[in-house]
Amino acid sequence: MVRDGARSGEHKYLAVRAFLADLVTSELAVGDAIPSERSLTEKFGVSRMTVRQAIDALVTEGVLERAQGRGTFVAPPRADFEMRLTTFGEEARRRGLTPGAQVLEAATVPAPPHVAEALDREAGDPVHHVVRLRTADGAPMSIEDSWIPADLVPDLLDDGVPESLYAALRARDLHPTWGEETITAADGTPDELRRLEMRGTQAVMRTVHRTFGGDAALLYSRTCYRGDRYSVFVPLREARPTLVPRHRPADDGTGKPEHPVQPGRIPEGSPR
Amino acid sequence: MVRDGARSGEHKYLAVRAFLADLVTSELAVGDAIPSERSLTEKFGVSRMTVRQAIDALVTEGVLERAQGRGTFVAPPRADFEMRLTTFGEEARRRGLTPGAQVLEAATVPAPPHVAEALDREAGDPVHHVVRLRTADGAPMSIEDSWIPADLVPDLLDDGVPESLYAALRARDLHPTWGEETITAADGTPDELRRLEMRGTQAVMRTVHRTFGGDAALLYSRTCYRGDRYSVFVPLREARPTLVPRHRPADDGTGKPEHPVQPGRIPEGSPR
DNA sequence: CAGGAAGAGTGGTCTAGACCTCATGATGTG
C-alpha cells in the first residue's frame, strides 16, 4: 500500500514504473513506443518478469498499450474525461472556471434516518451538515447538501466551513477511494430556482452521492444543479457477463463480517 | 484475445483462471478464501508465477481481493451496479420490467453534419435513422433517436426495425466494446411531454450517447427520458493524479496515425 | 490469567533463464 510514498527505490518494479511514468509525462507522446522489455532489463539490471510487472501496472491503468510483435506504446488518454471522485472546486478549475461557495447552513446535528442509513450509522448519531450554494465564475451552479459523520472529523466546523470538505477529510488521513452517484432530472422547487437564479427553464439535475474511504462511508450529499449549465460525462465499459459469486448460504453463524460497508443497495432501486 | 472462446486449455493460466472463476460462481460466497497460491501450484502442476497470473487477472477484474499474510478472497460484487453498455431492453429486464418499443420513424438518410461528426464520417454518408418510443411495462419511458452508419449494416432495416439494435450489430460481428454518454437535465418540449405522457412535471433527462466497437463508432443516439421515472447510477473511481502524456510535438510528418477514433472531445467541454 | 515469542502459512517481490507467437522489414526470386 506504500506507506509514505517516499522512497521509490523500495521495490525494483516501482523504480522501473517510475522511470516509465516519467518518460510518458516528459518525453513521449501518444502512440510512441517505450523501450523494449529486454532493453529495460539491461538498463535496470533486473529480470524480465520484474520489468513486465512494472509495465503491467501501467497497462492496467490505461497508460500503456501492448502490441505483440510490435512493442508497447503510450495509450491515448482516456483518463482525461472519466468521471472521478472530485470536488466541485477541483472540477470547476479543471474546466477553467473559478469556483466559489456561499454557506447557507452549517451545523452539527443528530442524523436523520435517511442520512444515517446512507452513512451506515445509527439514526441520531452526530453528523456535520453543510448546505452551500456553489458558483462558477460567480454564477450559481448548484445547491449542495452534505453530511459527514462527526466522529470522523470532530472539529470540522470549529473554524468555519472549510473551503473543501474533501481536503479536510484528506488532511485527517481519510482518503476518499471510491464513490457512487445517482442522477435524476426533476423540476426545481421555487426556492431552488430562486437561489440558482434560473429563469427560462426549471429543470434541474439532482444527484445523490456517497463517498467511501477505507472501511467507512465518509460523505453523503444531495446536490441540485442548474439543468441548463451542467452536464455529466460517463464512460461506459463493455457489458461482459460478470462473475457473480454464489449467494451467501443462509448466513450461518460462521459469518466472517469483512466488508463492513456494502456498496449500493440504496439508490436506483427503492422506488415506492 | 481468445479467438473462439472454445479451448480453455490453450494456456495454463487460462485453465487456472477458469477453475477459479467457476469456483467463485458455483461454490464460494463473498468473503470466502480461494485455495492458496501454493496449493493451486500443486493442483495444476504449474509454477507459482503462472498461478499468480491467473489470480492477477481476476483481481484486476474486481472478482478477487488479495490480503497479504491472510489469503485471497472473493470480492464483493461491484459489477452488479456499474454502468455498462446495455440496451434499453436488457436494462429494463434487469430491473424486472417488460420492455417495449414503438417505432416512430425508420429510414436510411444522408448523415446530417452533427451525426456525421459523432460517427466520424463525412456529412451526407448514408446512415440508418430510427426514432422509437421506449416503454417499460407499457408505460412510456423515453424517446430514442439512433443513427448507425449504413455501410456497417446495409440491410439493417430491410425486414423492419430489429428488436434490438445492439443485437443486430453483434449478429454482424460488430461487438460494442465501449461507449460514452453525456447527461443533462432540461425541460421537455411540448411534443416530448405529450409522447411521454408527462403531466405533473416537465423535466426530462437527455443523454447523448456513442457506442464504439473495434476501430469505429457504431452508434450515435440522443435520448429523452422521463425525469420522474428514470435515474442513472454511476460508480466513481478514485481521482488519482493521472499520467498525462506529453503533447504531440507539433505533428511533424512522421505521424503514426494509430487510434483512428479519438474518444471524447465532443461532449461537455466545447463551450466557446 | 495476561503477555509475548515462535512458528506456520499467506501473499509480495525477484531471478535467469526458456520457448512461443506475431509483426515487420530486408532479401531474394520469378
Next chain:
DNA sequence: CACATCATGAGGTCTAGACCACTCTTCCTG
C-alpha cells in the same frame, strides 16, 4: 516490378526455485 521467404526483434507464456513481509495461532513464560 511484384511477390514469397526469412531474419530480427517485439511481446506472451512459463519454470523452479529464492527470500521478504505480514497475519494468525499456538504455546510458553511471568
